[in-house]
Amino acid sequence: MSKKSTIEVKAVDSWGSRIGLVLAMAGNAVGFGNFLRFPVQAMQNGGGAFIIPYLVSLVILGVPLLLIEWSSGRYGGLRGHHSTPFIMQSLHKSVLWRYVGVFGIFCNIAIASYYCYMESWTFSYIYYSISGEFNGMDQHQVANVFSNYLDIRTTTTGIPYEAMVFFVLVLALNVWILSKGLSGGIEKAAKIGVPLLIVFGIFLAYKGITLKAGQDGAVFNGTMGLNFIWQPKFDSLTNPKVWLAAAGQIFFTLSVGMGSIQCYASYLKKRSDVAANSMSAGMTNEFVEIVLGSSILIPIAVGYLGIDRVVELTGMGGLGLSFRTMPYLFQQWGPILSALAGVAFFGLLFFAGITSSLAMGTPVISFLKDEFGWGQKSAAYLVGVIIFVLGMPTVIFFNYGVFDEYDYWAGTISLVVFAMLESILFAWFFGIDKGWAEINKGADIKLPVVFKYLIGYITPVILIVIFIASLIQPANDDWSKLSWKGWELSNGSIIGQINHKGIGPNNRWFSDTYYSDVNGVYDTLVVDELGRKKMYINSQDGGVSVIDLTNSGKVAVSEGSVVKVGDPLWHGDVINKVFYIDLSRILLLSVFVGISLMVWKAGRNYKKKGLEI
Amino acid sequence: MSNSALILMLTVWGLVSYLTVKLFVIILRKGVDGEDES
Numbered sequence: 001m002s003k004k005s006t007i008e009v010k011a012v013d014s015w016g017s018r019i020g021l022v023l024a025m026a027g028n029a030v031g032f033g034n035f036l037r038f039p040v041q042a043m044q045n046g047g048g049a050f051i052i053p054y055l056v057s058l059v060i061l062g063v064p065l066l067l068i069e070w071s072s073g074r075y076g077g078l079r080g081h082h083s084t085p086f087i088m089q090s091l092h093k094s095v096l097w098r099y100v101g102v103f104g105i106f107c108n109i110a111i112a113s114y115y116c117y118m119e120s121w122t123f124s125y126i127y128y129s130i131s132g133e134f135n136g137m138d139q140h141q142v143a144n145v146f147s148n149y150l151d152i153r154t155t156t157t158g159i160p161y162e163a164m165v166f167f168v169l170v171l172a173l174n175v176w177i178l179s180k181g182l183s184g185g186i187e188k189a190a191k192i193g194v195p196l197l198i199v200f201g202i203f204l205a206y207k208g209i210t211l212k213a214g215q216d217g218a219v220f221n222g223t224m225g226l227n228f229i230w231q232p233k234f235d236s237l238t239n240p241k242v243w244l245a246a247a248g249q250i251f252f253t254l255s256v257g258m259g260s261i262q263c264y265a266s267y268l269k270k271r272s273d274v275a276a277n278s279m280s281a282g283m284t285n286e287f288v289e290i291v292l293g294s295s296i297l298i299p300i301a302v303g304y305l306g307i308d309r310v311v312e313l314t315g316m317g318g319l320g321l322s323f324r325t326m327p328y329l330f331q332q333w334g335p336i337l338s339a340l341a342g343v344a345f346f347g348l349l350f351f352a353g354i355t356s357s358l359a360m361g362t363p364v365i366s367f368l369k370d371e372f373g374w375g376q377k378s379a380a381y382l383v384g385v386i387i388f389v390l391g392m393p394t395v396i397f398f399n400y401g402v403f404d405e406y407d408y409w410a411g412t413i414s415l416v417v418f419a420m421l422e423s424i425l426f427a428w429f430f431g432i433d434k435g436w437a438e439i440n441k442g443a444d445i446k447l448p449v450v451f452k453y454l455i456g457y458i459t460p461v462i463l464i465v466i467f468i469a470s471l472i473q474p475a476n477d478d479w480s481k482l483s484w485k486g487w488e489l490s491n492g493s494i495i496g497q498i499n500h501k502g503i504g505p506n507n508r509w510f511s512d513t514y515y516s517d518v519n520g521v522y523d524t525l526v527v528d529e530l531g532r533k534k535m536y537i538n539s540q541d542g543g544v545s546v547i548d549l550t551n552s553g554k555v556a557v558s559e560g561s562v563v564k565v566g567d568p569l570w571h572g573d574v575i576n577k578v579f580y581i582d583l584s585r586i587l588l589l590s591v592f593v594g595i596s597l598m599v600w601k602a603g604r605n606y607k608k609k610g611l612e613i
Numbered sequence: 614m615s616n617s618a619l620i621l622m623l624t625v626w627g628l629v630s631y632l633t634v635k636l637f638v639i640i641l642r643k644g645v646d647g648e649d650e651s
């Protein structure tokens with residue numbers, strides 16, 4: 001016979017103070033994306049006009065998802081559950097929701113494995129800034145430091161395998177803070193990290209906005225960059241691509257669809273406010289993103305490099321611009337100020353990163369504690385080991401697409417799928433009336449009733465549309481090509497990704513020949529000091545394609561000859577990128593299946609004990 | 614900066630800053646240590 005009560009109440013961790021909770025939640029949301037992704041997205045999607053779909057997405061997507069995740073977290077927490085599999089099942093008895101909740105553990109652990117690696121880049125760049133590593137370097141040399149850093153065989157500081165060393169150091173710091181628990185670790189880190197990153201951000205934003213042409217080697221005013229971000233191009237509002245980009249940015253920036261918010265909120269008490277706390281954490285994130293995020297990277301870069309060059313450099317996102325270019329630009333401010341700016345810039349990224357990765361570690365720890373009786377410390381250590389094992393492929397095979405695969409499947413698609421399903425659960429299965437009452441329980445502010453209807457009817461539908469759009473996204477984001485007769489899919493669409501669309505002629509795991517995947521002219525083969533061979537092809541579109549080759553083999557074309565897609569370039573043992581891509585997918589899938597099995601085992605334990613979830 | 618960019622930027626910055634501060638004030642008034650007290 002089943003017992004009506006939920007699982008036995010164990011001594012659970014809790015938040016020490018309300019301000020600590022809000023800062024931890026804000027720290028969870030504030031991440032690299034606030035400083036590196038937002039300004040680039042705004043630049044590429046209509047400038048100031050981007051803010052309109054962005055704010056609309058915040059209201060119809062971001063705020064409803066924050067309210068859903070905070071309130072369902074508190075609801076599950078009061079029933080003894082602190083991770084999404086059982087939080088979700090506490091909302092509706094169907095066992096299916098338990099397995100949907102696996103996403104809430106999977107996303108965190110998979111994202112943390114490459115996020116901690118990115119965090120370690122910022123950590124090492126703080127060290128480089130203090131030690132004056134970039135002093136006297138030209139722009140090309142500064143850019144090379146990052147390229148070399150990503151190749152684990154090279155070293156800038158003399159520390160062998162320094163990328164790995166910094167990764168382990170940062171991971172150890174994360175584990176140490178996590179092992180101290182919520183109030184003793186995460187909350188303290190947030191109380192230090194969030195205010196510090198805001199102070200660093202204000203300092204850099206001031207420098208960015210006040211940058212004057214002719215001062216410190218600047219060619220243009222920093223406000224020219226601000227103008228470029230904020231100049232509204234209203235015709236872009238009719239482009240679905242811009243709306244999808246805005247919705248995507250809201251997702252990434254608020255850290256919704258991951259399961260970490262539910263986990264943090266599950267440690268709230270019965271009458272704790274959800275409405276004001278969630279809005280406060282969300283708005284702090286928006287302040288950091290919209291006010292500080294738009295005033296640093298682009299204004300400083302445009303001040304020195306001009307708009308055309310910055311557009312070119314941000315073609316692949318803000319990451320390259322930050323690590324390859326910013327240290328060089330800071331050099332123009334003199335030795336002391338450049339060191340300060342380097343520490344402030346990479347320091348703010350580091351604090352933004354660590355407060356997010358701590359939130360990613362918590363759901364796994366809570367799951368192990370709740371369902372398998374683990375202690376805080378041992379669970380934190382295990383999280384460290386899992387992140388290390390899962391993160392090493394991104395460190396070692398970064399240049400082979402492993403990092404991008406993790407980011408696409410765990411950091412992009414899984415978030416959309418999970419957010420869509422959790423909003424359907426909350427609105428249509430748990431019930432919007434019950435859900436709205438849950439949101440308003442203990443509320444310190446009166447939420448406009450329009451959010452009830454948004455959560456109940458609009459948000460789930462929009463998320464379904466976003467998911468379908470991600471599935472069938474047309475090539476070049478040209479939505480006018482959609483037709484009943486079919487259309488060419490984008491390489492980045494889910495179906496395109498599954499089919500390896502755009503992978504080119506090197507589509508087998510192993511081969512004895514490497515084929516050209518561009519039309520162009522074979523330039524030269526360069527062998528560096530470590531014996532690494534790189535083949536350079538000047539492609540027809542004006543770019544340069546660089547191919548890393550194995551040591552054994554020979555070139556199949558002569559220098560200066562014209563090559564077409566599919567022409568053999570190299571005869572020798574070839575392990576193609578698709579091998580590493582598939583291996584990453586198998587690894588991620590194994591993690592998902594592994595967590596599902598653990599959830600199944602935990603479910604059986606409830607059944608054996610005759611407990612209801 | 615052009616007038617349209619400046620007006621848009623300052624309006625959005627003002628709105629976001631106002632809401633952030635206002636929500637923090639509400640939390641501070643209701644008790645920053647609310648979690649401990651409940």
